[in-house]
Amino acid sequence: MLNVIPVAVPLVFTAGAIILFARRRVPLSYVFLALGLGMFSLVAWPFWPVDAKGEHHAIVLSRAGPLGAKAYRSAMSDGRITRDELRTIREASGQDLDTEYGLSTPNNRN
Numbered sequence: 001m002l003n004v005i006p007v008a009v010p011l012v013f014t015a016g017a018i019i020l021f022a023r024r025r026v027p028l029s030y031v032f033l034a035l036g037l038g039m040f041s042l043v044a045w046p047f048w049p050v051d052a053k054g055e056h057h058a059i060v061l062s063r064a065g066p067l068g069a070k071a072y073r074s075a076m077s078d079g080r081i082t083r084d085e086l087r088t089i090r091e092a093s094g095q096d097l098d099t100e101y102g103l104s105t106p107n108n109r110n
Helices: 005-022 027-048 051-064 066-078 083-101
Strands: none
Touching: 005 027, 027 083, 051 066, 051 083, 066 083
């Protein structure tokens, strides 16, 4: 739930600024400021560090095999894990599991 707050707050602020602008209560520059903050939060979202639960998931995934462990070590080189790095760890761990069980194609849920 806490991961939604950095994105939700600027979006709510943007919506409020647009509504107030439509009612002629605030100047247009506030609307552009709100839109800029909202766009920044959406662009920066993958680069923010994950929470403790995400770090726990990364530790568990790193035990899947050598590729997962290597991806975890490279992700933790700066002391934190971002969402993109967690995605990389998941993919590497998935390859380890595919190798372990002899799957030639990934086990997709589609």
